[in-house]
Amino acid sequence: MSTNNELVQLRDKVDEINLKIVELLNERGTVVQEIGKQKIKHGIKRFDPVREREVLDMIANVNDGPFETSTLQHIFKTIFQASLELQEDDHRKALLVSRKKKPENTIVRVKNDLIGDGSQSFIMGPCAVESYEQVRAVGQAMKQQGLTMMRGGAFKPRTSPYDFQGLGYEGLQILRDVADEFDLSVISEILNPNDVERALEYVDVIQIGARNMQNFDLLRTVGQVNKPVLLKRGLSATIEEFINAAEYIISQGNDQIILCERGIRTYERATRNTLDISAVPILKKETHLPVVVDVTHSTGRKDLLLPAAKAALAIGADAVMAEVHPDPAVALSDSAQQMNIPQFEEFMHELKDFRAKLQS
């Protein structure tokens, strides 16, 4: 009984100290915030390692135990970190692309289509623009399927400099002409910040390819234009890096961003890349941006396009992207993974059926 009493008393004492610690920490926090304001006013960097070292040395000098100096220093390092976070601007804590900052979905308008409004759509088209006839054949097949968003590369980011690099502006013109004939919109990749402005005359969505996900100049440039951007996940990018790449764009004012999961590089060789299907709900949870799944570059296998596309729709993707070519065998890029037109028609038939079942 008496030991119990003693224990209760000791615990009361500890609680009293805990309260004091909380009070002191918050008092410290208030002072730290004031210091933060002074630092901003005088243009001094927030992180000050010399100052931290002084405090750690002071702890070593005055410490009489029972705690080890290293233990106290460890605790103080945590306090330093928390204080630094207190001094950080709001937008460092909540990114502009985050749901925390904006709970409702961002709906991206692509000509007459809305992406991110709950409907699930399709972005189809050749890997690269090779000729007017080639793009027109795909555009016509798309039109027959009631599709409205056409992709196609005019500037191709190829692994080898000796491979077909794309037709450039001539390719963009072909995309525009075919799109106008069939009332489609154009989604095309731009590689160079200097091409962005001129490309606006041809495209409805600027695509930033996987290899350029961390091309910060390019991201900032497309962040300054009034045109939607489809941002593809980097070859080996983490979700956090992907989200931060989108933040580069939105930080410049453009919030019309579509995220595209296109598979990541792993040790697996059975597919061209590994489709990170769980990235879709994570991105939708963490950000307010629409998410598209590119089943062509993620799988690199025609036999996996349909099951991967079904998985994408089932898990909540806002759109599915895939490549179509009138004669894939002679395509100048990604010849093994593009669908021919009958395969595309079959694919669309099955996928539309699946989407209707999901929605009912």
Ligand code: PEP
């Ligand atoms: C593409 O979509 O044309 C392309 C090159 O894909 P990625 O950037 O994802 O490799």
Ligand code: MN
């Ligand atoms: Mn391709």
